[in-house]
Amino acid sequence: xxxxxVVSHSARLAEGVCEVAGEMAGDAAVIAAxxxxxxxxxxSVDLIADAIEEASAEAEGVVxxxxxxxxxxxxxMAVEVAEVEAVFADAPLVEGTVNAAVSATGTKATLDSxxxxxxxxxxxxxx
Amino acid sequence: MDEDxxxxxxxxxxxxxxxxxxxEKDHLTELDSAIGDADHGANLHRGFQAALDGAxxxxxxDAFVKAAGMALLSKVGGASGPLYGGSLAVASSEFEExxxxxxxxxxxxxxxxxxxxxxxxxxxxxxxxxxLTPAVHTYKRAIEVDDLDPLAALSKAVDAxxxxxxxxxxxxxxxxxxxxxGWRSVGHPDPGATSTLYMxxxxxxxxxxxxxxxxAVADAEAEAEIEEGSGE
Numbered sequence: 322x323x324x325x326x327v328v329s330h331s332a333r334l335a336e337g338v339c340e341v342a343g344e345m346a347g348d349a350a351v352i353a354a355x356x357x358x359x360x361x362x363x364x365s366v367d368l369i370a371d372a373i374e375e376a377s378a379e380a381e382g383v384v385x386x387x388x389x390x391x392x393x394x395x396x397x398m399a400v401e402v403a404e405v406e407a408v409f410a411d412a413p414l415v416e417g418t419v420n421a422a423v424s425a426t427g428t429k430a431t432l433d434s435x436x437x438x439x440x441x442x443x444x445x446x447x448x
Numbered sequence: 449m450d451e452d453x454x455x456x457x458x459x460x461x462x463x464x465x466x467x468x469x470x471x472e473k474d475h476l477t478e479l480d481s482a483i484g485d486a487d488h489g490a491n492l493h494r495g496f497q498a499a500l501d502g503a504x505x506x507x508x509x510d511a512f513v514k515a516a517g518m519a520l521l522s523k524v525g526g527a528s529g530p531l532y533g534g535s536l537a538v539a540s541s542e543f544e545e546x547x548x549x550x551x552x553x554x555x556x557x558x559x560x561x562x563x564x565x566x567x568x569x570x571x572x573x574x575x576x577x578x579x580l581t582p583a584v585h586t587y588k589r590a591i592e593v594d595d596l597d598p599l600a601a602l603s604k605a606v607d608a609x610x611x612x613x614x615x616x617x618x619x620x621x622x623x624x625x626x627x628x629x630g631w632r633s634v635g636h637p638d639p640g641a642t643s644t645l646y647m648x649x650x651x652x653x654x655x656x657x658x659x660x661x662x663x664a665v666a667d668a669e670a671e672a673e674i675e676e677g678s679g680e
Contacts, residue, residue, distance in 0.1 A: 357525040366522060389625075395529065397566075
Protein backbone atom coordinates (compact mmCIF):
# COMPACT_ATOMS: atom_id res chain seq x y z
CA UNK A 322 0.00 0.00 0.00
CA UNK A 323 1.06 3.58 -0.72
CA UNK A 324 0.10 6.57 1.42
CA UNK A 325 -0.90 9.98 0.07
CA UNK A 326 -0.37 13.50 1.39
CA VAL A 327 -2.38 16.44 0.07
CA VAL A 328 -0.74 19.85 0.38
CA SER A 329 -2.69 23.07 -0.15
CA HIS A 330 -2.48 26.73 0.87
CA SER A 331 -5.82 26.20 2.59
CA ALA A 332 -6.34 23.63 5.35
CA ARG A 333 -9.98 23.29 4.34
CA LEU A 334 -9.10 22.75 0.68
CA ALA A 335 -6.60 20.01 1.60
CA GLU A 336 -9.15 18.33 3.85
CA GLY A 337 -11.81 18.55 1.14
CA VAL A 338 -9.56 16.90 -1.42
CA CYS A 339 -8.79 14.15 1.10
CA GLU A 340 -12.51 13.70 1.69
CA VAL A 341 -13.18 13.26 -2.03
CA ALA A 342 -10.16 11.03 -2.72
CA GLY A 343 -10.65 9.06 0.50
CA GLU A 344 -13.78 7.53 -1.02
CA MET A 345 -11.55 5.77 -3.54
CA ALA A 346 -8.60 5.02 -1.32
CA GLY A 347 -9.84 2.01 0.62
CA ASP A 348 -7.42 1.42 3.48
CA ALA A 349 -4.69 3.68 2.13
CA ALA A 350 -3.97 6.73 4.24
CA VAL A 351 -4.80 10.10 2.62
CA ILE A 352 -3.54 12.82 4.94
CA ALA A 353 -4.18 16.56 4.62
CA ALA A 354 -1.38 19.06 5.16
CA UNK A 355 -2.93 22.42 4.37
CA UNK A 356 -2.25 25.93 5.70
CA UNK A 357 0.52 27.02 8.04
CA UNK A 358 1.10 25.63 11.52
CA UNK A 359 -0.64 28.68 13.00
CA UNK A 360 -3.69 28.29 10.78
CA UNK A 361 -3.00 30.91 8.10
CA UNK A 362 -3.15 30.48 4.33
CA UNK A 363 0.19 29.10 3.19
CA UNK A 364 2.14 25.91 3.73
CA SER A 365 4.57 24.59 6.29
CA VAL A 366 7.44 22.19 5.68
CA ASP A 367 7.13 20.91 9.26
CA LEU A 368 3.44 20.19 8.88
CA ILE A 369 3.95 18.43 5.53
CA ALA A 370 6.83 16.39 6.95
CA ASP A 371 4.64 15.28 9.86
CA ALA A 372 1.87 14.28 7.42
CA ILE A 373 4.35 12.24 5.35
CA GLU A 374 5.46 10.47 8.51
CA GLU A 375 1.84 9.75 9.44
CA ALA A 376 0.91 8.51 5.96
CA SER A 377 3.90 6.19 5.90
CA ALA A 378 2.84 4.31 9.04
CA GLU A 379 1.37 1.33 7.18
CA ALA A 380 2.61 2.09 3.68
CA GLU A 381 5.62 1.22 1.54
CA GLY A 382 5.96 4.83 0.53
CA VAL A 383 4.17 8.14 0.27
CA VAL A 384 3.15 10.20 -2.76
CA UNK A 385 2.77 13.93 -2.11
CA UNK A 386 0.56 16.26 -4.18
CA UNK A 387 0.24 20.04 -3.92
CA UNK A 388 -1.80 22.94 -5.27
CA UNK A 389 0.22 26.03 -6.35
CA UNK A 390 3.58 27.79 -6.25
CA UNK A 391 5.06 27.82 -2.78
CA UNK A 392 3.01 24.76 -1.77
CA UNK A 393 4.93 22.83 -4.44
CA UNK A 394 8.23 24.21 -3.17
CA UNK A 395 7.46 23.35 0.44
CA UNK A 396 6.17 19.89 -0.52
CA UNK A 397 9.40 19.18 -2.42
CA MET A 398 11.44 20.31 0.57
CA ALA A 399 9.46 18.09 2.93
CA VAL A 400 10.02 15.13 0.59
CA GLU A 401 13.76 15.85 0.65
CA VAL A 402 13.98 15.97 4.44
CA ALA A 403 11.61 13.04 5.05
CA GLU A 404 13.21 9.96 6.49
CA VAL A 405 10.73 7.69 4.75
CA GLU A 406 10.26 6.81 1.08
CA ALA A 407 8.38 9.72 -0.45
CA VAL A 408 8.02 11.33 -3.88
CA PHE A 409 6.32 14.43 -5.23
CA ALA A 410 3.75 13.98 -7.99
CA ASP A 411 3.41 16.84 -10.49
CA ALA A 412 -0.34 16.65 -11.00
CA PRO A 413 -3.55 18.70 -10.73
CA LEU A 414 -4.56 18.41 -7.10
CA VAL A 415 -8.08 17.00 -7.18
CA GLU A 416 -7.86 14.78 -10.25
CA GLY A 417 -4.34 13.68 -9.41
CA THR A 418 -5.20 12.74 -5.84
CA VAL A 419 -8.29 10.80 -6.91
CA ASN A 420 -6.28 8.93 -9.56
CA ALA A 421 -3.55 8.20 -7.03
CA ALA A 422 -6.08 7.04 -4.44
CA VAL A 423 -7.54 4.53 -6.89
CA SER A 424 -4.15 3.00 -7.61
CA ALA A 425 -2.71 3.32 -4.08
CA THR A 426 -4.63 0.32 -2.76
CA GLY A 427 -3.81 -2.00 -5.66
CA THR A 428 -1.86 -5.12 -4.77
CA LYS A 429 0.89 -4.15 -7.20
CA ALA A 430 0.97 -0.48 -6.21
CA THR A 431 4.46 0.99 -5.97
CA LEU A 432 5.68 4.49 -5.28
CA ASP A 433 6.36 4.95 -9.00
CA SER A 434 3.09 3.48 -10.23
CA UNK A 435 1.01 5.69 -7.92
CA UNK A 436 3.02 8.79 -8.83
CA UNK A 437 2.53 7.90 -12.48
CA UNK A 438 -1.23 7.51 -12.17
CA UNK A 439 -1.43 10.85 -10.34
CA UNK A 440 0.52 12.51 -13.15
CA UNK A 441 -1.66 10.91 -15.83
CA UNK A 442 -4.37 13.29 -14.61
CA UNK A 443 -2.46 16.17 -16.20
CA UNK A 444 -3.87 15.20 -19.59
CA UNK A 445 -7.48 14.66 -18.53
CA UNK A 446 -10.05 16.64 -20.43
CA UNK A 447 -13.26 17.51 -18.62
CA UNK A 448 -15.52 17.69 -21.62
CA MET B 449 38.33 37.80 12.47
CA ASP B 450 38.43 35.14 15.17
CA GLU B 451 35.48 32.83 15.65
CA ASP B 452 33.86 34.87 18.42
CA UNK B 453 33.98 37.99 16.29
CA UNK B 454 32.52 36.11 13.32
CA UNK B 455 29.66 34.93 15.48
CA UNK B 456 29.14 38.45 16.80
CA UNK B 457 29.15 39.86 13.26
CA UNK B 458 26.62 37.25 12.09
CA UNK B 459 24.38 38.09 15.00
CA UNK B 460 24.68 41.78 14.13
CA UNK B 461 23.78 40.98 10.49
CA UNK B 462 20.71 39.00 11.47
CA UNK B 463 19.55 41.69 13.89
CA UNK B 464 20.12 44.42 11.30
CA UNK B 465 18.16 42.48 8.67
CA UNK B 466 15.32 41.75 11.10
CA UNK B 467 15.15 45.45 12.03
CA UNK B 468 15.23 46.55 8.40
CA UNK B 469 12.47 44.11 7.45
CA UNK B 470 10.38 45.37 10.36
CA UNK B 471 10.90 48.92 9.13
CA GLU B 472 10.07 48.04 5.51
CA LYS B 473 7.38 45.45 6.07
CA ASP B 474 4.51 47.73 5.02
CA HIS B 475 6.42 48.85 1.96
CA LEU B 476 7.23 45.24 0.96
CA THR B 477 3.62 44.25 1.47
CA GLU B 478 2.54 47.20 -0.68
CA LEU B 479 4.87 46.03 -3.47
CA ASP B 480 3.51 42.52 -3.08
CA SER B 481 -0.09 43.70 -3.17
CA ALA B 482 0.56 44.98 -6.71
CA ILE B 483 1.76 41.64 -8.08
CA GLY B 484 1.34 38.98 -5.42
CA ASP B 485 -0.74 38.10 -2.40
CA ALA B 486 0.29 41.04 -0.22
CA ASP B 487 2.03 39.04 2.46
CA HIS B 488 5.74 39.38 1.68
CA GLY B 489 6.47 41.98 4.36
CA ALA B 490 4.44 40.28 7.07
CA ASN B 491 5.82 36.83 6.19
CA LEU B 492 9.44 37.94 6.24
CA HIS B 493 8.91 39.88 9.44
CA ARG B 494 7.50 36.81 11.17
CA GLY B 495 10.33 34.69 9.76
CA PHE B 496 13.19 36.94 10.83
CA GLN B 497 11.79 37.33 14.33
CA ALA B 498 11.76 33.52 14.56
CA ALA B 499 15.27 33.38 13.09
CA LEU B 500 16.59 35.67 15.83
CA ASP B 501 15.31 33.24 18.46
CA GLY B 502 16.24 30.12 16.52
CA ALA B 503 19.87 31.05 15.87
CA UNK B 504 20.51 32.63 19.25
CA UNK B 505 21.96 29.56 20.98
CA UNK B 506 24.35 28.57 18.16
CA UNK B 507 28.02 29.47 18.45
CA UNK B 508 29.63 28.17 15.27
CA UNK B 509 29.12 30.41 12.21
CA ASP B 510 27.75 27.58 10.05
CA ALA B 511 25.39 26.34 12.79
CA PHE B 512 24.20 29.90 13.37
CA VAL B 513 23.35 30.49 9.71
CA LYS B 514 21.76 27.05 9.40
CA ALA B 515 19.55 27.60 12.46
CA ALA B 516 18.45 31.00 11.14
CA GLY B 517 17.60 29.37 7.79
CA MET B 518 15.64 26.54 9.38
CA ALA B 519 13.64 29.02 11.48
CA LEU B 520 12.81 31.05 8.36
CA LEU B 521 11.88 27.86 6.56
CA SER B 522 9.36 26.79 9.15
CA LYS B 523 7.87 30.19 10.01
CA VAL B 524 7.53 32.16 6.77
CA GLY B 525 4.71 30.14 5.20
CA GLY B 526 5.04 31.25 1.56
CA ALA B 527 7.65 30.72 -1.13
CA SER B 528 10.08 32.95 0.75
CA GLY B 529 10.46 30.22 3.40
CA PRO B 530 12.16 27.62 1.20
CA LEU B 531 13.82 30.26 -1.00
CA TYR B 532 15.43 32.42 1.70
CA GLY B 533 15.50 29.92 4.57
CA GLY B 534 16.12 26.65 2.77
CA SER B 535 18.90 28.21 0.71
CA LEU B 536 20.58 29.67 3.82
CA ALA B 537 20.38 26.27 5.52
CA VAL B 538 22.13 24.62 2.56
CA ALA B 539 24.71 27.35 1.90
CA SER B 540 25.63 27.50 5.61
CA SER B 541 27.92 24.49 5.15
CA GLU B 542 30.35 26.76 3.26
CA PHE B 543 31.07 28.40 6.63
CA GLU B 544 32.14 25.13 8.31
CA GLU B 545 35.75 26.32 8.36
CA UNK B 546 34.70 29.83 9.35
CA UNK B 547 34.04 33.01 7.42
CA UNK B 548 36.83 34.06 5.10
CA UNK B 549 36.89 35.98 1.84
CA UNK B 550 36.97 32.67 -0.06
CA UNK B 551 34.19 31.03 1.95
CA UNK B 552 32.01 34.12 1.58
CA UNK B 553 32.24 33.79 -2.21
CA UNK B 554 31.43 30.07 -1.97
CA UNK B 555 28.52 30.86 0.35
CA UNK B 556 27.09 33.48 -2.01
CA UNK B 557 27.36 31.12 -4.98
CA UNK B 558 25.81 28.19 -3.10
CA UNK B 559 22.96 30.41 -1.95
CA UNK B 560 22.24 31.66 -5.48
CA UNK B 561 22.40 28.15 -6.92
CA UNK B 562 19.92 26.85 -4.33
CA UNK B 563 17.50 29.73 -4.89
CA UNK B 564 17.55 29.14 -8.66
CA UNK B 565 17.27 25.41 -8.25
CA UNK B 566 14.40 25.55 -5.77
CA UNK B 567 12.40 28.27 -7.48
CA UNK B 568 13.17 27.20 -11.04
CA UNK B 569 13.63 30.86 -11.94
CA UNK B 570 16.24 32.46 -14.19
CA UNK B 571 17.25 36.05 -14.76
CA UNK B 572 14.39 37.93 -16.42
CA UNK B 573 11.54 36.08 -14.70
CA UNK B 574 10.94 39.07 -12.38
CA UNK B 575 11.98 37.38 -9.15
CA UNK B 576 14.62 37.78 -6.45
CA UNK B 577 17.01 36.00 -8.85
CA UNK B 578 17.16 39.26 -10.86
CA UNK B 579 18.76 41.06 -7.90
CA LEU B 580 20.69 38.13 -6.49
CA THR B 581 22.42 36.96 -9.67
CA PRO B 582 24.17 40.23 -10.59
CA ALA B 583 25.03 40.78 -6.91
CA VAL B 584 26.69 37.38 -6.52
CA HIS B 585 28.47 37.52 -9.88
CA THR B 586 29.71 41.04 -9.15
CA TYR B 587 30.96 40.05 -5.68
CA LYS B 588 32.83 37.04 -7.02
CA ARG B 589 34.36 39.00 -9.87
CA ALA B 590 35.35 41.92 -7.66
CA ILE B 591 37.26 39.58 -5.37
CA GLU B 592 38.69 37.03 -7.77
CA VAL B 593 39.38 39.16 -10.83
CA ASP B 594 39.63 42.77 -9.61
CA ASP B 595 41.29 41.75 -6.36
CA LEU B 596 39.17 44.10 -4.24
CA ASP B 597 38.76 43.67 -0.48
CA PRO B 598 35.47 42.08 0.69
CA LEU B 599 33.94 45.38 1.78
CA ALA B 600 34.58 47.10 -1.55
CA ALA B 601 33.29 43.98 -3.32
CA LEU B 602 30.13 44.01 -1.18
CA SER B 603 29.59 47.63 -2.04
CA LYS B 604 29.70 46.80 -5.76
CA ALA B 605 27.37 43.86 -5.17
CA VAL B 606 24.81 46.16 -3.52
CA ASP B 607 24.95 48.49 -6.54
CA ALA B 608 24.45 45.51 -8.85
CA UNK B 609 21.45 44.34 -6.82
CA UNK B 610 19.96 47.81 -6.98
CA UNK B 611 20.19 47.79 -10.76
CA UNK B 612 18.68 44.29 -10.66
CA UNK B 613 15.67 45.57 -8.75
CA UNK B 614 15.20 48.39 -11.26
CA UNK B 615 15.39 45.80 -14.04
CA UNK B 616 12.42 43.91 -12.54
CA UNK B 617 10.08 46.90 -12.84
CA UNK B 618 9.37 47.02 -16.57
CA UNK B 619 9.30 43.28 -17.22
CA UNK B 620 6.52 40.74 -17.11
CA UNK B 621 6.56 38.06 -14.43
CA UNK B 622 6.76 34.45 -15.52
CA UNK B 623 7.27 32.74 -12.15
CA UNK B 624 5.36 32.69 -8.91
CA UNK B 625 2.02 34.25 -8.14
CA UNK B 626 2.79 37.36 -10.19
CA UNK B 627 2.85 35.25 -13.37
CA UNK B 628 -0.91 34.75 -13.11
CA UNK B 629 -1.29 38.49 -13.61
CA GLY B 630 0.47 38.41 -16.99
CA TRP B 631 0.96 41.93 -18.37
CA ARG B 632 -0.54 43.49 -15.25
CA SER B 633 2.69 42.62 -13.43
CA VAL B 634 4.56 45.14 -15.61
CA GLY B 635 5.46 48.45 -13.97
CA HIS B 636 6.07 47.16 -10.45
CA PRO B 637 9.41 46.18 -8.90
CA ASP B 638 9.56 42.62 -7.65
CA PRO B 639 9.10 42.41 -3.85
CA GLY B 640 11.53 39.48 -3.51
CA ALA B 641 14.24 41.31 -5.44
CA THR B 642 13.59 44.37 -3.27
CA SER B 643 13.88 42.51 0.04
CA THR B 644 17.02 40.78 -1.26
CA LEU B 645 18.51 44.24 -1.90
CA TYR B 646 17.61 45.35 1.65
CA MET B 647 19.34 42.27 3.08
CA UNK B 648 22.48 42.92 1.02
CA UNK B 649 22.51 46.56 2.16
CA UNK B 650 22.37 45.47 5.80
CA UNK B 651 25.10 42.86 5.27
CA UNK B 652 27.24 45.59 3.71
CA UNK B 653 26.64 48.06 6.55
CA UNK B 654 27.45 45.53 9.27
CA UNK B 655 30.50 44.33 7.32
CA UNK B 656 31.64 47.96 7.15
CA UNK B 657 31.61 48.11 10.97
CA UNK B 658 33.64 44.92 11.29
CA UNK B 659 35.92 45.07 8.26
CA UNK B 660 36.73 48.77 8.19
CA UNK B 661 38.53 48.37 11.51
CA UNK B 662 40.46 45.41 10.15
CA UNK B 663 41.38 47.24 6.96
CA ALA B 664 42.57 50.21 9.03
CA VAL B 665 44.69 47.93 11.20
CA ALA B 666 46.14 46.24 8.10
CA ASP B 667 46.88 49.66 6.55
CA ALA B 668 48.55 50.89 9.73
CA GLU B 669 50.64 47.73 9.90
CA ALA B 670 51.63 48.09 6.26
CA GLU B 671 52.56 51.73 6.80
CA ALA B 672 54.57 50.84 9.88
CA GLU B 673 56.42 48.22 7.85
CA ILE B 674 57.17 50.71 5.09
CA GLU B 675 58.40 53.24 7.65
CA GLU B 676 60.52 50.59 9.35
CA GLY B 677 61.85 49.58 5.94
CA SER B 678 62.71 53.15 4.93
CA GLY B 679 64.44 53.77 8.27
CA GLU B 680 66.95 51.02 7.70
